[in-house]
Amino acid sequence: MDFTLSEEQLMIQQAARDFAQNELLPGVIERDEEQRFPKEEIKKLGELGFMGMMVDPKYGGSGLDTMSYVLAMEELSKIDASTSVVVSVNNSLVCWGLDTFGSEAQKEKYLTRLASGEAIGAFCLSEPEAGSDATSQKTTAIEKDDHYVINGTKNWITSGSSAEIYLVIAQTHIDKKHKGINAFILEKGMPGFEIGPKENKLGIRGSDTHSLLFNDVKVPKENRIGEDGFGFKFAMKTLSGGRIGIAAQALGIAAGAYELALKYSKERKAFGTEICNHQAIAFKLADMHTEIEAARLLVYKAAMDKDTGKNYDLSGAMAKLYASKVAMETSVEAVQIFGGNGFVKDYHVERLMRDAKITQIYEGTSEIQKIVISRSIITQ
DSSP, X not given: OOOOOOHHHHHHXXXXXXXXXXXXXXXXXXXXXXXXXXXXXXXXXXXXXOSSTTSXXXXXXXXXXXHHHHHHHHHHHHHOHHHHHHHHIIIIIIIHHHHHHOOHHHIIXXXXXXXXXXXXXXXXXXXXXBSSOTTOOOOEEEEETTEEEEEEEEEEEETTTTOSEEEEEEXXXXXXXXXXXXXXXXXXXXXXXXXXXXXXXXXXXXXXXXXXXXXXXXXXXXXXXXSTTOHHHHHHHHHHHHXXXXXXXXXXXXXXXXXXHHHHHHHOEETTEEGGGSHHHHHHHHHHHHHHHHHHHHHHHHHHHHHTTOOOHHHHHHHHHHHHHHHHHHHHHHHHXXXXXXXXXXXXXXXXXXXXXXXXXXXXXXXXXXXXXXXXXXXX
């Protein structure tokens, strides 16, 4: 399997690296402390083509492959996972979902705005009683005349208040269970659509996470994605690709923590020499580097599967499961290598450690990934 990057992919990787270092790094600590959404940074990313990377240029996208996308996600995530998760949701879930399953009218009206970065999108599946069990949708969308009436609540929505376009999963035919679920396009400002308070989170504090409330929200029938009852399949197919983006985010967090720890270990001295010369630290660095490289190969494999038209449910789940584990373990070890300084915000690694945890939870917990993997290998 050849993972040699093309000239174009290397250019995308370098562009993302430069943006992360020059635009994201200077204010990342303050955005984390103030829970401030990276509005200007996201706008610039849109102008550079990073908000609709895999979307056809005729809809305002960059027309790139999944490999280019994960390369960019890794570089952005090394510095600022709060920004990268906004990029991930907009690309993997919202843009890809509309580009793949939306009607021509929906693409022209919504996808062009999302892919160009003019508008930010949000993906609304989770509920107070429907996290990992996505079949238990309590939000309803009842058909009436030329529209649907939506009622319910969505939880933990990334870009909850900053988005303008929302993909909402809701139950239309309760008796059909998951086969009666639909997906809809909602816009901020629709009567009855309210945004709840911002969540005060452990990590990725720069991204705004909110609950959304729907009280008799009227949505035109033309805003339903796909045929009646397609909503659950839409959500699962979209999340399968989204896991590759989050795996790349986890990889970036791990790589960012490792790079900081390696640099620090070559500068910090103890007992008369740089701490990297002490076996206790050197072996930590060896383990971190090995595990990151293994995670990178899994992420690249999943991206390649998607780009070549192969089924990527298994490879995407494996990449997310392992990369998120590596992100958590590597960031903890990075803090340890920094010692007391690792506990101080100015050195960045404590933030990376806090950010790493969510990669084991959102877009399918690690436990859910194991269900996906085990079912796949048992039924092969």
